[in-house]
Amino acid sequence: KNEVEQSPQNLTAQEGEFITINCSYSVGISALHWLQQHPGGGIVSLFMLSSGKKKHGRLIATINIQEKHSSLHITASHPRDSAVYICAVRSWVASGSRLTFGEGTQLTVNP
Amino acid sequence: GAGVSQSPRYKVAKRGQDVALRCDPISGHVSLFWYQQALGQGPEFLTYFQNEAQLDKSGLPSDRFFAERPEGSVSTLKIQRTQQEDSAVYLCASSLAPRGEETQYFGPGTRLLVL
Numbered sequence: 754k755n756e757v758e759q760s761p762q763n764l765t766a767q768e769g770e771f772i773t774i775n776c777s778y779s780v781g782i783s784a785l786h787w788l789q790q791h792p793g794g795g796i797v798s799l800f801m802l803s804s805g806k807k808k809h810g811r812l813i814a815t816i817n818i819q820e821k822h823s824s825l826h827i828t829a830s831h832p833r834d835s836a837v838y839i840c841a842v843r844s845w846v847a848s849g850s851r852l853t854f855g856e857g858t859q860l861t862v863n864p
Numbered sequence: 865g866a867g868v869s870q871s872p873r874y875k876v877a878k879r880g881q882d883v884a885l886r887c888d889p890i891s892g893h894v895s896l897f898w899y900q901q902a903l904g905q906g907p908e909f910l911t912y913f914q915n916e917a918q919l920d921k922s923g924l925p926s927d928r929f930f931a932e933r934p935e936g937s938v939s940t941l942k943i944q945r946t947q948q949e950d951s952a953v954y955l956c957a958s959s960l961a962p963r964g965e966e967t968q969y970f971g972p973g974t975r976l977l978v979l
Contacts, residue, residue, distance in 0.1 A: 757906075786967075796907075796955065796970035839906050846920065852897075852968065854906030 756780050759840050759855035766862050772827040774858045776840030779821065783843050783850060787814050787825045790837040790857065799825070799838075830862045866890070868971035870956050876977045877946045885941045885974045889958030896939050897968060898931055899955040907955055913939060914962050946978045 757778045766772055776785070787799045800807050800814040802823075807814050811830075816823040827834055840855040869888045877883050889896050895914055899907035900923075909923040915936035924931070928946075933939040943950055953975050957968040 788970075793972065795972050796957075798967045798969070801967055841906075851909055851912070851920070852907075854899075854908070856904075856906045 755855070756853050757840055757842055757855040759838075759858050761858060762856065763859045764861070766830050766860070768831055768862055768864050770830050770862075772830050772834075772860065772862075774825045774838050774840075774860070776823045776825070776855055777821060778823075778840075778842045778853075780842065780844050780853070782821075783845055785816055785823050786841040786843065786852065787823075788839040788841060788854075790839060792836075796839070827860075832862045832864050835861050868956055868958050868969050870954075870971040870974050872974060873972060874975050874977075876979065879948060879978055880945050881978075882942065882944045883946055883976065885943075885954050885976070887939045887941070887956030887958075887971060889937065889939070889956070890960075890969055891937070893958035893960050893969075894962045895959040895968075896933055897957045897959075898939070898941050899957065900925075901953040901955055901973070903952070910941070910954075943976075946976075948978050951976055951978045 760775045784803045786801050788796050789799050790796045802816050811828045813826040837857040837859050839857045841852045843850050871886045897912050898910040901907040911931045912920040913933040916933050928944045930942045953973040955973045956971045959966050959968045
């Protein structure tokens, strides 16, 4: 079992739909990151959170530390939101901190 | 300002060849990370530098992999005697704070194909 699991693996939506991507983890963490990866490899950090909820534009990220679960929501989805969304958890190791990544959720938003 | 840059963007190598991948982090960033991302998978940690010190290399898959950051800025990931299983995207990320405590900024990656 992976330390970070995302669901669904693939998600297809129609423009305007509300989207939820889930992330569960099994290790103690200091923070959780949501990242966006477009074709060609570029990764952009969307959120870093350790509790509660954060919002940026149409994106909302929540985390429940007790349940070791986080969700990324996209409201009023748009084709330009099509990308791979990756959950990564930051945990402490002897050298500092390390990110462990989920396998990603491929989102396709059709017009 | 300039983000993290990596070169080359694409590299095709014959099996057994040595390759060197370069990462230019954001100026002033203390932490530098290398990740390996296989097709359809999430990135996996390879190694971490705090300035010029390589504090964690536990993710390097074999002794054919070697990384350095001699002056605490540019870093090079070297793979000796490449194998087909080394084919992947190699991502570099940098972070302002030590110990990777803040947001990591990713480069575009180097896509390595070993034939």
